[in-house]
Amino acid sequence: MSRSVLITGAGSGIGEACALRLAAQGWQVALVGRRREALERVAQATGGLVLAGDAADSATWRGFIEQVDARFGGLDAVIACAGGHGLGRATETSDEAWQAALRSNLDSAFHTARACLALLMRRRGSLVLLGSIASLAAGPEVCGYTTAKHALVGLNRSLARDYGPAGVRVNCVCPGWVRTPMADEEMQVLMTHHQEDLDAAYRRVTAEVPLRRPASSDEIAAVCEFLVSPAASIVTGAVLTADGGATVVDVPTLPYTRLAPQP
Numbered sequence: 001m002s003r004s005v006l007i008t009g010a011g012s013g014i015g016e017a018c019a020l021r022l023a024a025q026g027w028q029v030a031l032v033g034r035r036r037e038a039l040e041r042v043a044q045a046t047g048g049l050v051l052a053g054d055a056a057d058s059a060t061w062r063g064f065i066e067q068v069d070a071r072f073g074g075l076d077a078v079i080a081c082a083g084g085h086g087l088g089r090a091t092e093t094s095d096e097a098w099q100a101a102l103r104s105n106l107d108s109a110f111h112t113a114r115a116c117l118a119l120l121m122r123r124r125g126s127l128v129l130l131g132s133i134a135s136l137a138a139g140p141e142v143c144g145y146t147t148a149k150h151a152l153v154g155l156n157r158s159l160a161r162d163y164g165p166a167g168v169r170v171n172c173v174c175p176g177w178v179r180t181p182m183a184d185e186e187m188q189v190l191m192t193h194h195q196e197d198l199d200a201a202y203r204r205v206t207a208e209v210p211l212r213r214p215a216s217s218d219e220i221a222a223v224c225e226f227l228v229s230p231a232a233s234i235v236t237g238a239v240l241t242a243d244g245g246a247t248v249v250d251v252p253t254l255p256y257t258r259l260a261p262q263p
Contacts, residue, residue: 004072005228006030008055008112009081010048011038013180014130017217018079018224019046025225030068030075032112033082055082056108061115068119075119077228079128082108085182086144093143101144106151113159117168124167126228129156130220131174133243153239160237169236171227176243177205177214208254210245 005022009015010031016038019029023046031039036052043050049071053060068075086093086101093101109129120127134142135149156172163170177183179202187201194204202214223242226232241247 002026002028003076004028004030004068004074005077005079006032006068006075006112006116007079007081008032008108009083009130010042011035013081013182014175014178014217014220014224015079015081016042017221018081019048021218021221021225022077022228023047027076028072030064030072032064054108055080055112056103058111058115061111065115065119072119074122074125075116076123076125077128078112078116078120078125079130079224079228080109080112081130082112083130083182086146086148087142088144089141090143092141098144102148102151105145105148106155109152109155113155113170117159117163120168121163121166126169126171126232127159128224128227129170129172130224131156131172131239133174133176133241133247135172135174135239136241136247156239157237164236169227169232171232171235171238171240173220173223173227174239174241174243174247175215175220176209176241176246177202178217178220179214180217183214206244206246208249209243210248213244215242215244 005027007015007018010019011033019042023029029046029048031042031048032051032055033039034054039050039052051064084104129152131152132149134146135153138146153172156170160170187198190201206213220242
């Protein structure tokens, strides 16, 4: 029997890369996202089941799960990539913006997990939550995003503890900068301020990252592929950074970087 995976945020970025990578390995894929046209495009390349709707809306999941169960008879993996922005300091964040940040980044993962766990338990499957290095540290003026991504780590640990006895593994991947349409939008401020192109903006934000570059979506998809594979059979409750080394940098020592000999 072919392995099956459900991916949220599957219409672009990391979600799309996960769908393409796993489909190429023979997985059957269910594609969840709000933009049907984008999902249809990915489905053409993967043969995937298109489920257009908001992953953060619990009302959509009953119909989704019925279709997945009818098509696949269970799930071997779920990769929750759906997310969004959450910009601004606390005093600049309206009630609506706060709720939107939590909904897109946290509620979407919770409702995905809750809806899919029965199918995952049937096959002792694996769940991957897409966090961020914002799950581990605070960037400037991203209060809603940082809070929601930190909460994902708690959700990851709670799910791993509660459903491990049923054979379900749950892990959280925390990327740094990844070249995605969402990240491209965030580069616009730097591009405008410094009068530079997109590549230069990415070089700027990764200048102090040990690997000196952002990740590609496929590189993060490869990490997700590992976590849902038998090679990661003992890994659960983990928070795995995939950030080019960004979180190992000792920020207070950055003024001394230029004084140290370079390799």
